Amino acid sequence: MVTTAIPHNPSFSETFISSLYKGENGERFRSCLQCGSCSGVCPFGSLMDYPPGRMIAGLRADEFDLVMETDTVWMCVSCYACAQICPSKIPITAGLMTRTKEELVLAGNVPSELQHALENSQRYGNPMGESPRKRADWITGIQPQVTILGKERRPVDVLWFVGDYPSYHPRVQIVAKALAKILNTLGINFGILGPEENTDGDTQRLAGERGLFEMLAEKNGRIFNKYQFERIITSDPHAYNALKNEYPAIGISYPVQHSTQFLAERIDQLKPLLKQEVPAAVTYHDPCYLGRVNGIFDEPRMLLEAIPGVKLVEMAHNHASSLCCGGGGGGMWLDGFQWEKAHARLSEWRIQEAVDIGANILAVACPYEPPRFEDAIKMTQQAGKLVVKDIVELLADALG
């Protein structure tokens, strides 16, 4: 699976391979049992020349340069399934996959689709290359008006970090509007950063652009510092993961909650307001960076079960074994590249699972997912009647 789609520059730093052992828990690479669990659980493992277990074997055999000559690592969607299942607790996602991508990015060996997203993130603060000035255009018409902190300059209880896709993607803007409706209904004193917000950088980091991540985090950190708020909420599991687990290491530390956690805390206030019945079999897709990585499994389900008429059903892969939508680790911006290699999309496999369980609605909690899964529905047989809704959309519908 060697492709001409990526320029192959052989200038990998000599210290790279030895540095893998020096990272956090890097010595555990030596304790790999070669049990193959990681390769088996990896959603694209069967399509990689070097699935994770074989990558580790290559590392230990001093043949890692062979791994780096293949496209293997660009099939990794950073879903964390390998790291979670590993009995030796080897940091496969953080310490091997992400580090290898970083080395390839440093050498300039980046698939062109990903390159555009990275360049856009650097220049415009969002991977789609949209105008930063239009970042808050989605709030037009919402009543009561959504506060943009740079304009109103007043302290708020909650800073809502909106994120890229809810800000710009027409489908996900609907989710953003639904969350605004719920926050307004609950009387939350909240504000957004609008044009000053930059992409959180988490997916860019997992795609190997550490320097870009740090630059974006520093930009966001400087903006956070300008305003007064008690906590940050976000509907984006990657923004949540970055703010919770990555930003503090570079000195940017605020209390942060995913929107499902924030709303679940207010379930007593919210539940009596959910009067509109949603009579449907609903299955919930655990986003990798909400569930597997950050352990938030119950709050999204609690919110769904609070909606009258909802019957919650579980897909074959659920909770910690959830199947990645394919958008992580740069997958969101490698769709053509991965399709060329795999002729399969993880989102389509997931839709098949939702169809198999007889669900009417696939509930999600990550802004990558409505467009990914709705596209996958078009490509999956017998999925025509399945509806994709973010949990906050279902809650907003139930508010009537």
Place this chain on the structure above:
Amino acid sequence: MNIIVPVKLVPDLVEELTIDASGTALDTAWLRMIINEFDDHAIEQAILIKERTGAHVTVLSTNVEGVDDLLFTAAAKGADRLIKLNGDFEGGVNNHALARAITDIVKGLQPDLVLTGVQAHNDLDGQIGPLLAGYLEMPYVGCVSGFTMNNGQVIARKEYPGGLLAEMAVRLPAVLGIQAAEQPPRYVAISKIRQIMKSTIIEEQAIATLDSEGGPTIGRMFKPEVSEYAIMIEGDINEICTKLIEVFKEAGVL
């Protein structure tokens, strides 16, 4: 091989363009500048030659907002020398003035090869290369999309419509207008650019006068106007779609 790459910044079309009160120029208040796409290819082509056969690459540009990022990025890709030209570029500068202004500077750098973007979207006249070649008394070939070098001459490749390719031999030193590099401009990691910013110096040179004689004078700048043959459908997506369906039905195509 000494390669000089003069490049320029052009308005970034991600932001909507507005015309200023004079009606002859863009309103610069919200204007963001970005490297001219063809110039980005010229830099890439220069770096490819450097990697392939060894060369010293100098990138030079006028000092407008964004120029430092442009130059540091070029250095992170492999450019050896960065030059920023100071002058009065506020009101924009046409290619006649620019070519005259940089001729002596380029000449002083004793180039074997000058690579520049074949054109830029903010003037679409493709004149910087030919004018510069004229002042430098060097041959010029434009719309180049790849070349090989052989015994002091360049074999430049041009693509013509209809699936035809031409190769032309050009004696060095020469000026080439780059349509496309042999590979798309590469990605350079931010950490590399940040490193370069700490270790690389941008030289500054002054341009005393700008003589725009010979260039066009802009009489009026305006956005496309509605003609009697065009219907501009307005409204939200649903309204637009509904009206569009009506239009198709009226036209008998639906």
